[in-house]
Amino acid sequence: MTDDPRSGCPINLTLEVVGDKWSLLIIRDMMFGNRRHFRELLLHSKEGISSNILADRLKTLLDQGIITRSDDPSHKQKVTYSLTEKGIGLLPALAQMSCWGLKFLPVSEELSIRAELLAEGGPALWEEFMDELRESHLGQPNPRRANPGWLSVGTRLRAAYDSVVARKAAEALADAS
């Protein structure tokens, strides 16, 4: 945890903090899947993280100031995890990894639609999404919300994903008949 870093290189330091197979997936789920509770992160994880690993990673993300932990007023045992500005700042790195995966790896169709939108939108879209995360995780009012016809990036990403899932379900039904 408080081990000496192997070097002061920014890339190395970043890898020492989030360079494992799970931390960035947890952050991804908090960002794109809007998961804020332990059970949500545990059970809706597409990759099947185990509870001890999740607990451990949440602790180190907490220690690193990437997320915060607060009581949920609706339930005495429930806690809410939120991204900090530092955590939200990881979005561009995550988006670039998403773009690279989309371009060079065998991504599944329903999960690639989000990556395509992120790639097309580019840094401008990422900034917009970061403002939405600042709203939902930090309580900062989102200036864009006032624009007429405004549709959040989160909503657009989810809608695109849902439409692909629906289309694939319809195709499967057609194939079966």
Place this chain on the structure above:
Amino acid sequence: MTDDPRSGCPINLTLEVVGDKWSLLIIRDMMFGNRRHFRELLLHSKEGISSNILADRLKTLLDQGIITRSDDPSHKQKVTYSLTEKGIGLLPALAQMSCWGLKFLPVSEELSIRAELLAEGGPALWEEFMDELRESHLGQPNPRRANPGWLSVGTRLRAAYDSVVARKAAEALADAS
């Protein structure tokens, strides 16, 4: 190696390929440090990778098509590692991680200068640097080389780093007197 992926999510697939503590550091050294041989990667690594880990990572990067391996004509035992287009494509992700580290982590002064230049230059500079990597690793002619007064990004990064190192050495000398 050929294990089933945990999910088809582009971010997850990317993490399964380069989401460990060493792979991206090796790629960083190949990109920014121009290290092309096993011994260079082993001995000039600021983080002190061990030879079995290096050998293992080079093998998986090879299997993944991120690097290639070729004989060096100058020495029968020497091999040269080169980045592929897929490997070069990791630069923007690496640059974003560098930016995040610079902003939120305690980076050392001499290593932060490169990160600052990468952050200031933004995606346009990254593209320019990728063209230089295509030249040195893939043998593709670099169109920018024809421009009058052209100075490569690699040269500029190295010059900036060297000047900080020189300044710090001079300061240390002044302090000692």
Place this chain on the structure above:
DNA sequence: GCAACCAGTTGCAAAAAGCAACTGGTTTTG
């Protein structure tokens, strides 16, 4: 009062990382 839900913890086996010494060969050097 009982079942479902809440955030984790515990114990153990398997996999991965890390360390130091070593291999078999090639090129340089005195």
Place this chain on the structure above:
DNA sequence: CAAAACCAGTTGCTTTTTGCAACTGGTTGC
């Protein structure tokens, strides 16, 4: 021409991390 340095790794071993499954102590809704 022999010794030293260099080349890309490999081997054996210990330590650390990961992964799985079951479990804990408590809260809430029915």
